[in-house]
Amino acid sequence: MRTLSERVMADARSEGNTCIRCQSTGSTCGRHYNGIRQHKYGKGRGIKCHPFLVADLCFECDKLFQEGTVAKADLMNRVAYSEDFQHWCIMSTIRRVERGVIS
Numbered sequence: 001m002r003t004l005s006e007r008v009m010a011d012a013r014s015e016g017n018t019c020i021r022c023q024s025t026g027s028t029c030g031r032h033y034n035g036i037r038q039h040k041y042g043k044g045r046g047i048k049c050h051p052f053l054v055a056d057l058c059f060e061c062d063k064l065f066q067e068g069t070v071a072k073a074d075l076m077n078r079v080a081y082s083e084d085f086q087h088w089c090i091m092s093t094i095r096r097v098e099r100g101v102i103s
């Protein structure tokens, strides 16, 4: 019996899965949200956010959401970054519900 996290990550990298942001195929993987609210979503030392906060992103789109993309002091851009990443996580979660991966 696989955990929710294992099912989500397997779904993200499943054959033919499209990037939720640009619709490309071939390099899609699950990427855990790492924005300003990550600790509210379960992130801790050695612990990732809740699997509902996973976006299916391709290699290129993932570059936009890597740790350190926005300076810690740049609050307005950090909020925008967070909102954008959350959006793609929510869209990925909706898709997983529609696929029956999450019920």
Ligand SMILES: [Zn+2]
Binding pocket: 019, 020, 021, 022, 023, 024, 057, 058, 059, 060, 061, 062
């Ligand atoms: Zn993409």
